[in-house]
Amino acid sequence: MSAAEIADIELVGVTKSYGGNVVVVDNVSLTVPRGEFVSILGPSGCGKTTTLNMIAGFHEPSSGEIRIRGRNQVGVPPEKRNIGLVFQNYALFPHMTVQENVAFGPKMKGQSKSETEEAVRSALKSVRLEGYESRYPKELSGGQQQRTALARAIAPRPSVLLLDEPLSNLDLKLREAMRIELKEVQQQLGMTFVYVTHDQEEAMSMSDRVVVMSDGVVAQEGRPSEIYQNPVSAFVADFIGKSNLLPVKQARDHDGRLTLTLGGGLSLVSERSGDIPANDITLCCIRPENVQLARKGASGENLLTGRVDKLVNLGAHAELWVDVSKDCLLKVQVPVRRLQGIEIGSHVDLLIESAAIQPLAH
Ligand SMILES: Nc1ncnc2c1ncn2[C@@H]1O[C@H](COP(=O)(O)OP(=O)(O)OP(=O)(O)O)[C@@H](O)[C@H]1O
Numbered sequence: 217m218s219a220a221e222i223a224d225i226e227l228v229g230v231t232k233s234y235g236g237n238v239v240v241v242d243n244v245s246l247t248v249p250r251g252e253f254v255s256i257l258g259p260s261g262c263g264k265t266t267t268l269n270m271i272a273g274f275h276e277p278s279s280g281e282i283r284i285r286g287r288n289q290v291g292v293p294p295e296k297r298n299i300g301l302v303f304q305n306y307a308l309f310p311h312m313t314v315q316e317n318v319a320f321g322p323k324m325k326g327q328s329k330s331e332t333e334e335a336v337r338s339a340l341k342s343v344r345l346e347g348y349e350s351r352y353p354k355e356l357s358g359g360q361q362q363r364t365a366l367a368r369a370i371a372p373r374p375s376v377l378l379l380d381e382p383l384s385n386l387d388l389k390l391r392e393a394m395r396i397e398l399k400e401v402q403q404q405l406g407m408t409f410v411y412v413t414h415d416q417e418e419a420m421s422m423s424d425r426v427v428v429m430s431d432g433v434v435a436q437e438g439r440p441s442e443i444y445q446n447p448v449s450a451f452v453a454d455f456i457g458k459s460n461l462l463p464v465k466q467a468r469d470h471d472g473r474l475t476l477t478l479g480g481g482l483s484l485v486s487e488r489s490g491d492i493p494a495n496d497i498t499l500c501c502i503r504p505e506n507v508q509l510a511r512k513g514a515s516g517e518n519l520l521t522g523r524v525d526k527l528v529n530l531g532a533h534a535e536l537w538v539d540v541s542k543d544c545l546l547k548v549q550v551p552v553r554r555l556q557g558i559e560i561g562s563h564v565d566l567l568i569e570s571a572a573i574q575p576l577a578h
């Protein structure tokens with residue numbers, strides 16, 4: 217492997233257990249190439265922070281190997297790993313100004329006064345906090361504090377930045393604005409980011425690649441669109457975005473298309489036969505936005521009729537729960553402008569493209 221091809225971070229079969237047999241990270245392997253924005257996404261307690269702490273060097277793996285730029289990190293202390301850290305609670309030094317907080321890393325690295333000043337100036341410029349140098353943390357808003365924490369982490373120019381739920385203390389509007397800023401900073405610096413979050417929108421909107429974790433294992437890894445459109449399991453389909461997960465009684469393969477028999481006499485045709493053998497299919501996933509209201513009298517495959525059981529208007533779109541058979545309540549998302557004449561109790565015709573029906577094995 218040439219120097220340019222060496223990944224910034226590699227986890228090879230990394231396992232962590234705390235006292236005895238409680239395995240919280242189980243045989244995780246992961247490669248993060250230089251300059252990539254990778255998110256580790258999963259529900260509370262799935263092992264995200266533990267994984268990040270092992271990369272940072274705060275915990276040693278129980279087994280497996282962590283390599284940074286190709287070098288095994290066993291026994292290498294955190295401060296020798298050339299890694300920057302940003303956490304949820306900012307952790308700024310309260311008695312230091314913004315300038316002093318951001319200068320901390322470069323100084324610790326032994327950079328000269330002029331190098332440090334340049335590093336601070338450039339880091340504050342990246343996070344758009346020029347002019348705030350002499351403020352103390354308590355004189356900053358939450359967003360400004362988090363930007364200062366980011367500037368402090370990038371000022372020493374680490375090769376990798378690890379971020380653990382850095383936006384979770386901010387309100388929604390600010391969080392959304394910060395997503396864009398974080399991504400811009402990452403691209404501008406060409407720095408490798410490993411970003412831990414339980415917020416799927418955050419992960420989907422910023423990442424080049426998302427690693428979905430569940431109970432200490434990697435459930436799926438891929439580009440955000442891949443994971444959204446082709447979840448490999450019910451867990452991923454359910455965790456990422458909204459989905460209808462319908463039990464499949466029988467699947468029959470014919471010419472690369474699948475006929476799925478569901479409960480209540482329903483039958484759907486799916487385009488994606490994928491890698492799953494027909495006999496193993498037990499569920500199918502249909503995203504609510506992929507179910508369309510059909511014109512009255514429409515005909516063709518995957519046409520369902522049902523009664524609106526629940527309706528929630530969310531402003532731009534509405535969510536309908538449509539009773540399409542005695543066993544199946546289908547969640548449907550429609551633009552509000554298409555709602556005319558539809559209310560609870562209305563009968564609607566629904567159409568699902570065969571390519572939008574994803575068969576799953578479990
Ligand atoms: N020092 C410890 N000793 C024992 N168990 C621990 C320790 N640290 C974490 N755990 C356990 O390991 C599991 C994973 O914890 P971790 O902090 O990695 O989860 P997480 O995915 O970051 O969750 P969250 O989204 O809530 O931050 C949890 O069940 C937790 O209780």
Ligand SMILES: [Mg+2]
Pocket residue numbers: 264265266
């Ligand atoms: Mg955590």
